[in-house]
Amino acid sequence: MLWFLQIALRQLFQPGKRFPAFAIVSILGVALGVAALLVVQTVMNGFGEEHRLRIRESFGDCVVLTRTTITNPAELVKKLRKDDEVLNAAAFTEGPALSRHGQFSGVAFVRGIDLTVKEQPARPYIAAGSFDDLDDGRVILGYGLAKTLRVNIGDKIELWSPAMAELAEKGQAPLPAELEVCGIVRTGFTEVDDRAAIIPIRRFRELWAMGSQAHGITLRFKNPNDAPAIAARLNVGSPEMHFVPWQEIKKNFLEAIRFEKTMLFFLMFIITLVASFSIGSTLFSAVIRRTREVGVLVSMGARRWQIVALFGIQGLMIGLLGTLLGFALTGSILAARENILTIINKIFGDGDMVANVYQFSKVPLHYDSSDFIVAAGFTLLVTTLAGLVPAIWAASRKPSEAMRHV
Amino acid sequence: MSKVLLEAKDLKKSFSTAAGSLDVLRSINLTVNEGESVSIRGLSGSGKTTLLQLLGGLEAPDAGEVLIDLKSQGLVSPHLHLGHGVGFVFQNFQLMPELNTLENVMLAAKILGTPDAEFKARTLIESVGLGSRLNHYPSQLSGGECQRVAIARALINDPTIVLADEPTGNLDEATGQQIINLLLGIVAKKQMALILVTHSREFAERTQRQLLLTKGVLSPG
Numbered sequence: 001m002l003w004f005l006q007i008a009l010r011q012l013f014q015p016g017k018r019f020p021a022f023a024i025v026s027i028l029g030v031a032l033g034v035a036a037l038l039v040v041q042t043v044m045n046g047f048g049e050e051h052r053l054r055i056r057e058s059f060g061d062c063v064v065l066t067r068t069t070i071t072n073p074a075e076l077v078k079k080l081r082k083d084d085e086v087l088n089a090a091a092f093t094e095g096p097a098l099s100r101h102g103q104f105s106g107v108a109f110v111r112g113i114d115l116t117v118k119e120q121p122a123r124p125y126i127a128a129g130s131f132d133d134l135d136d137g138r139v140i141l142g143y144g145l146a147k148t149l150r151v152n153i154g155d156k157i158e159l160w161s162p163a164m165a166e167l168a169e170k171g172q173a174p175l176p177a178e179l180e181v182c183g184i185v186r187t188g189f190t191e192v193d194d195r196a197a198i199i200p201i202r203r204f205r206e207l208w209a210m211g212s213q214a215h216g217i218t219l220r221f222k223n224p225n226d227a228p229a230i231a232a233r234l235n236v237g238s239p240e241m242h243f244v245p246w247q248e249i250k251k252n253f254l255e256a257i258r259f260e261k262t263m264l265f266f267l268m269f270i271i272t273l274v275a276s277f278s279i280g281s282t283l284f285s286a287v288i289r290r291t292r293e294v295g296v297l298v299s300m301g302a303r304r305w306q307i308v309a310l311f312g313i314q315g316l317m318i319g320l321l322g323t324l325l326g327f328a329l330t331g332s333i334l335a336a337r338e339n340i341l342t343i344i345n346k347i348f349g350d351g352d353m354v355a356n357v358y359q360f361s362k363v364p365l366h367y368d369s370s371d372f373i374v375a376a377g378f379t380l381l382v383t384t385l386a387g388l389v390p391a392i393w394a395a396s397r398k399p400s401e402a403m404r405h406v
Numbered sequence: 407m408s409k410v411l412l413e414a415k416d417l418k419k420s421f422s423t424a425a426g427s428l429d430v431l432r433s434i435n436l437t438v439n440e441g442e443s444v445s446i447r448g449l450s451g452s453g454k455t456t457l458l459q460l461l462g463g464l465e466a467p468d469a470g471e472v473l474i475d476l477k478s479q480g481l482v483s484p485h486l487h488l489g490h491g492v493g494f495v496f497q498n499f500q501l502m503p504e505l506n507t508l509e510n511v512m513l514a515a516k517i518l519g520t521p522d523a524e525f526k527a528r529t530l531i532e533s534v535g536l537g538s539r540l541n542h543y544p545s546q547l548s549g550g551e552c553q554r555v556a557i558a559r560a561l562i563n564d565p566t567i568v569l570a571d572e573p574t575g576n577l578d579e580a581t582g583q584q585i586i587n588l589l590l591g592i593v594a595k596k597q598m599a600l601i602l603v604t605h606s607r608e609f610a611e612r613t614q615r616q617l618l619l620t621k622g623v624l625s626p627g
Contacts, residue, residue, distance in 0.1 A: 003516040010504035015543070296500040299464055300514045300559075400456075400465040 004306045008313040011286070022286065023318065026279045030322025030383060033272035034375055035329035040268050041371040042334060044261040046364030051257060056246045057124050058187040060218030062231050063244045073214035085221050085230045090117035091214035093204045098160040099197060100176070101149040108145055108159065108197035112204025119220055122185045122192065129153040129183035136203045140183035144194030151181050159197070163209040177207055219243075272379055279318055280386030287311055287390040294394045295402030307395035308388065315387015319380040326379070327372065337363045408439035409475065411599045412567055417460055417470035419453070430456050432622030434470070438567065443593060443600040445610035447627055448619035454603040455571055457619065461601065462492050462569045475566060493560030493598075495570040495589070499552040501544040501559075507531060508540045511558045520563050530558040534588060550581035557589055567599040574609065586612060 012023045070076060073091035080089040093112035099105060113120050115134065123131050127143055134140055139157065141149070149157055158176035167174040179199065186193055205211065221230055227245035235243040247254065287294075294307055333340070341363055394402075417434035420427050430453035438444055448454045459465040461472055474491055493514075501510045508527055515523035531537060534554040544552055553573055560568055570589060574582030586609045593600045602613055610616045610627070618627025 003513055006509075007502060007504060007513075010502075014504055015506075292498075292500065293502060295464075296494075296496070296502075297517070299462065299494050301518045306517075398465065400459045 004302075004310040005313060008310050008317065011290075012314055012317055022282060026275075026282060026318045027322045027325060029275035029278055030272065030319060030379060031325035031329055033268075033275040034323050034326025034379055035333060036271050037265065037268040037375050038326065038330040038371060039333050040264050041261065041375075042330065042365050042367055043337075043363060044257070044264060045366035045368050045371070048254075048257045048261065049366040050364040051250075052246075052254065054125075054188055055250045055254075056224055058122050058189055058192055059246060059249050060121050061221040061224045061227050061246050062219040062234075063249065064217040064219065064234075065215075065242045065244065066240055069210065069213040069215055070217065071213055073217060074212070077217060080217065080219060080234070083230075083234065085223070085226070087220040087222055088117060088119055089217055089219050090114040090120065091201065091217050093201055093208065093210065093213075093215045095162065095204075095208060095215070097162070097197070097207075099145065099149060100158045100160075101151050101155060104149045106145055106148040107195065108141075109195040110159070110161070110197045110199060110204060112199055112201035115200050120198075121218055122187055122196065122198065125185045125187045127184050127186040129181070131183055133182035134198065134200060136200055137178075137180060138182040138199075139179035140185055140196075140198040141181055142193040142196030143184055143186035144190065145196060146181065146184045148194075153181055153184070156180050159207070161207040163207060177203075269378060272375075273382060275322075276319075276379070276382040276386045279315060279383055280389060283311060283315060283387050284390040284393075286314075287394045291394065291397065291402045294397065295399040298399035298402070304395040308391045311391030311394060312384060312388045315391075316380065316384045318387070319383030322383065323376045323379050326375070334365055337365075408441065410437055411440045411442075411475045412436070412438040412461065412601075413473045414461060415470050415473075417457070417467045417472065419456055419460060419465070419468050429622055431460070431467075434460075434622075434624055436461075436617075436624060438599050438601060440475075440566070440599060441594070441597040442615065443590060443602065443613040444615045444617060445602045445604055445613040446617045446619055446624070447604060447607065447610050450605075452619045453622060454619055458569050458571050458601065458603055462494060491563075491566050493563065493565035493568045495553070495556050495560045495568060495573045497572040497575040499544070499549075499556045499576075501552055501555055503544050506541045506543050507536055507547070507555050510544070510555055511562055514559045515562045518563055523562070526562050527558070530561055531555070533592070534558045548581075549577050550584060553577065553581075553585050554588065557585070557592070561592065561596070561598075564596075565598060567601065568593055570600065570602045572603055572605065574604065574606065582606070582609070 013020050064070075064076070064080075070091070077089045077091055080086050091114055095110055097108050097110045099108040113134075120131070122140075126140075129140070131140065139159070141151065141157075146152075151157060156178055158178055160176050164174040164176065183198075185196065185198070199207075201214070205213070221227055223230075224246065228247055231243035231245040235241065297307060297310075414434050414436040417431055417436075418429075419431040420429045422428075434457060436444075446454055446457065456465065460467050463472070502513060505513060508524070508531065511527040511531055512523045514520075515526060520526070528537075528540070531540060534557055536551060536554055536558075539547060539551060542551075544555070547555065553576075557573075560570075568589070573589065574585050577585060589600065589602070590612060592598075600613065602609070604610050616627045617624045
């Protein structure tokens with residue numbers, strides 16, 4: 001073993017010493033900084049991923065819109081389904097309507113969906129009832145709208161479409177559509193949950209008197225992350241249509257999540273920086289304490305770079321072990337996150353915030369290897385520099401001066 | 407006729423102090439032959455340690471030069487060969503507290519890449535009477551034992567000259583006597599030159615030549 005590596009390891013973990021305080025406290029400091037950084041990043045990634053998934057599942061991977069209605073949606077759906085990247089395509093209709101249940105009423109944003117297509121937006125977020133029960137006499141409501149109308153599964157609501165208003169203007173007396181509530185969805189997006197009413201597209205067309213037309217087409221892709229590129233490709237040659245990938249549907253929201261994550265990274269990185277500064281100051285005092293030893297090593301022929309390496313390695317070792325322990329700590333904290341959250345909720349009496357505010361059944365996680373690489377890289381760099389600065393100072397002293405040092 | 411091993415020519419050294427420049431060494435001329443032992447005495451602060459550091463290449467003189475015969479390759483400046491050819495023994499032993507006896511002695515060899523470091527270290531430790539203390543750390547050794555380890559460490563690279571800076575300064579009289587016996591015995595046996603800085607007239611008189619450092623100049627003492 002290289003002599004300076006041997007001494008560096010011995011100075012960190014002194015033989016015969018049961019509790020190498022300096023090493024343990026320094027390594028723990030770095031580990032806590034790294035863990036804080038990674039726990040926040042992983043949970044933020046989890047929230048981001050969960051939100052991205054919700055956007056896709058609530059709105060589709062891509063939405064095809066035109067300036068007016070799509071006159072022959074069946075042909076377009078058929079054409080789009082032939083594309084290699086497209087898993088499924090389904091026409092939809094949408095429009096506002098007045099909904100009523102007894103004395104309670106509200107504006108519903110009604111969406112007509114193709115019942116032959118199973119993978120429909122919002123389907124995974126059914127909170128009560130069943131998506132499969134939907135037929136021409138039934139409706140699925142958003143959680144907020146159901147609350148406004150005070151309805152439960154099995155209750156009946158009335159729906160007035162703009163087409164009915166037109167008939168009324170012409171002196172006719174159309175009857176409202178009476179629909180039984182067969183499901184309630186809760187996506188977590190207020191704009192969907194507070195207004196959504198889902199009915200079969202056939203029924204929608206009937207109520208809106210719009211023949212076989214559609215307002216748009218939702219697409220499912222094999223690789224949803226490539227949605228912008230696929231959408232752009234599909235859009236070529238069809239300037240009258242607008243292919244909106246899911247990343248564009250809630251662009252500001254996704255940007256806000258990304259920005260939040262970046263800001264938190266820098267805030268948490270300061271913690272690691274503080275830990276590294278404490279290592280720097282502790283190593284500095286250790287180097288000063290060992291100034292005479294440095295002089296002796298030089299008198300035995302040690303080179304300056306070897307003296308720098310002797311103390312630099314200690315900073316690197318602290319960084320390396322602290323980072324590894326930080327990784328383990330991150331895994332442990334995240335594995336116990338539900339218990340930790342329960343304790344926090346109990347202490348602050350906030351109830352289940354994750355479920356109430358975000359509609360997530362548990363704290364979401366998403367491990368991103370790049371976060372770990374960046375955290376390890378930054379930490380190793382900072383801790384090594386923290387060790388190198390006093391090391392360079394020690395190595396720059398004349399051996400005779402160093403040996404006079406008391 | 408013995409070969410000249412170390413030659414110091416008109417060495418000068420001064421230090422800046424708050425009160426102005428302090429001339430510690432005014433004009434030092436010294437020649438040490440192969441296998442010769444020389445003692446240097448002087449009052450505290452007379453510049454003995456500074457002189458030893460100049461001779462060993464730990465400090466550069468303001469004027470003059472030091473030449474050391476290294477491995478019979480002619481006279482070479484010690485600054486270019488720190489550690490080679492010169493073995494240091496310090497008053498405070500200066501052992502690495504994290505290394506045991508064997509490792510402390512081996513360290514000097516490892517730094518210079520001397521082959522057979524462990525074999526040489528074990529032999530030297532045996533020769534200084536610490537064969538049973540190989541795995542003991544400096545904190546587990548007495549002052550005399552620490553100085554024995556330091557002597558073994560100074561000799562492991564087969565130096566042609568040993569510079570000992572008050573090696574008995576921190577030891578009681580009896581232990582000091584043992585250390586001087588050991589040091590003089592080994593250098594005589596290995597035909598090494600020795601420059602011994604000491605306060606003790608008794609120890610100084612055991613070397614072949616005695617010198618006195620007064621007012622920055624060496625004179626026979």
